[in-house]
Amino acid sequence: MKTKFKISKLLFLISMCTVCLCCNKITGQEKPNIIIMMADDLGYGDVGCFGNKIIETPNIDQLASDGAKFTQFYSGHYTCSPSRAGMMSGRTPYRNGIYAFIADNSVVHLKDKEVTLAEICKKQGYDTGFFGKWGLNGNMDDKTQPTPSQQGFDSWLATNNNAIPSHKNPTNFYFNGKAMGEMKGYSSQIVVDKAMQWLGSRKEKTKPFLLVLWFHEPHTKLAQPDKFTQKYAKYGKIAGEYYANVDHMDHQIGRFLDYVKKENLEDNSWITFTSDNGPLNREGRSTNGLRGYKARLYEGGLREPTVMYWKGKIEGAKVIDEQLTFFDFVPTFYDLFGMEPMNNEPLDGASMLPALEGEKVERKTLPIWVGRWKTTLINDEWKIIGKFEDFVPGTSYNDYLTNRKIVRYELFNLKKDPYETQDLSKANIDKLKEMKLLIEERVRSVQKEIVPWNGQWVLPYDVVKYYNPNVPPYSEFSKLSPEEQDLMKSKQ
Known part of the structure; x- marks a missing residue:
């Protein structure tokens, strides 16, 4: 009888330990720093480790060599704002009302009800920083639209959309809600500088951090230092400037990764590089033969050049062919931390952790x-x-x-x-x-989740033009009231 009791007690203790391990996969110092870098409009074939023979991308390539490259990693959408919403929320963007890129002064934004990657990490005691192109609201000055502050980020430097007037000396950055005016330098250099400054200024450097670096490059309007432009001048203005822009972004990524290594942050950091959607259908851009491009649902519009490195977990120049998506980041974070979802909104992804171990991802629902x-x-x-x-x-x-x-x-x-x-x-x-x-x-x-927006620029002009080819030129259309714009949209 005593033997049976001891065995039962032992089995109970083992089961309880198993439950505890499942509920809290990582604790304390084991929590990794998480760094997510993303390009804007970079094609599947626009970096060396994905087959490009012209553009020099040694730093992205080194991440792939140290870690892994993912051959079937899909963005959240074929255009920027919806894709970013997909990564941040784990939900296909039409669920949260982001149907196209969010134009300047639009009422559209990522809503407060969405649980973001940053909010999940904050729950786990992380410092959180965002630097680059936000793309998830229409106006940083509109207090009804959440900024990165309201979406879980402690510190941020961001534009609501593309760099204006170009990547050189942009004028539309906001730092923690304050308009910065003209900032000298180039977009990727500026955001890397600020990201490194933030890392260095953290009060408790033993705390883990989430750092999101969403570059403006190589989205037009392109600009980069002359030495990069001259390097590719023989390829012509359109292609050559694009090659130079990607090369310069990679150079800035190298600066950032050197800092991470110098500060001894590399060994416990999960580092990702990807792109928000496929490239423009323009000279110099490459999908490495995949059909389609930006704004198309074929592979060239959705499949992204994605690499990751995480010492001891994602390393050794692996090639991972598992189909993964931007929607998988939120479920992965929940799985990583042993957390239950923070709300009841349906997710469109699954934890990618099994794929990192060479196993198949089990999906309850398909993206x-x-x-x-x-x-x-x-x-x-x-x-x-x-x-x-x-x-x-x-x-x-x-x-x-x-x-x-x-x-x-x-x-x-x-x-x-x-x-x-x-x-x-x-x-x-x-x-x-x-x-x-x-x-x-x-x-x-x-x-079932689609909710109407009330206000201006729910759809950007080029989308309105798709639904009604007879709309007047942008200069005239933009002066119409929201009601007149809606009426124009219905008169196809």
Whole structure:
């Protein structure tokens, strides 16, 4: 009887230890520093470790060599603001009302109800800093729109959108809510300088930190020091300037990583580099053969050149082929910290920790990407793209988003055809039926959360122009009231 009791007690203690370990995967000093760097409009084939033979990117390449490169890492959307919302919230951006890039002075913003990466880390005692292109509100001066401060960041230097007038001497940075006016230098250099300054000024340097560095480069309007421009002058103005801009961004990344190493932060830091979406369809940009580009749901618009390094966990020049997404960061953070989600909003990702150990990621729900006229879903090697019914004149844009149906499909096998050259929707009817059920269910899930915005510039001009080719030139359209703009949008 005593033996049975001892065995039962032992089993109970073992089970309790297992529960504790699962509920708190890392504690104290084991919590890693987390650094997430992101380029803007960088193509899948625009860095050396992803096949580029012209642009010199030794620092990004070294991260891949030290750590791992991810061959199937997908952004949160095919344009900037929605993609960033997807990473910050773990939710496909149409769930939180960000349908296109957020124009200056727009009412659109990442809402307070969304739990961000920074808020998760704050719960775990992290210092949090953001530096670069925010892209998640329309006006830093509008007190009704959350800034990085309200989204969990202790300190930040950010623009609400692109650098103005270019990457050189930008005039639209805000530092912790205060307009900075003209800042001398180049965007990537400025944000790296400020990030290093923040790291050096932290009062408790033993605390872990989350540092988000979202570069403006290589989004237009491009600018970089002359020595980089001259280096690629033989390739012509359009391509050469792009190559130079990426090279300069990589140089600044090198400065930052040198600082991280010098300050002995490297050994306990999980470092990521990626891009927010695919490149413009313009000379010099590369998807390494993938179909499509920015603003398209084909692989070239969504698949990003992603590398990570984390000593002892992600190292040794690994190549990880698992399909991962921006939506996976939030669930990964919860898993990493052994946390339950901080709200009940549906997430569209899964923890990527198994993939870092060479195991398959188990997804309860599949990630869904929704765009202005199409939607897509990937299930293992199969990818389906659905074309929504056309916008009907006289229908509000919100009603259209909430109720639109898919009317046509494309089907691809990414394992056999990663370049999406062969539509199998007619050749594989059974698989098409299976994938249709999956994507239609996920679209309905997103449509349930769509909420209307009240105010100006819900859609940027180029999107309005898509829905109504007859809108007047931007200079005239921008002077119309929100009501007149909405009326114009409905008159396709």
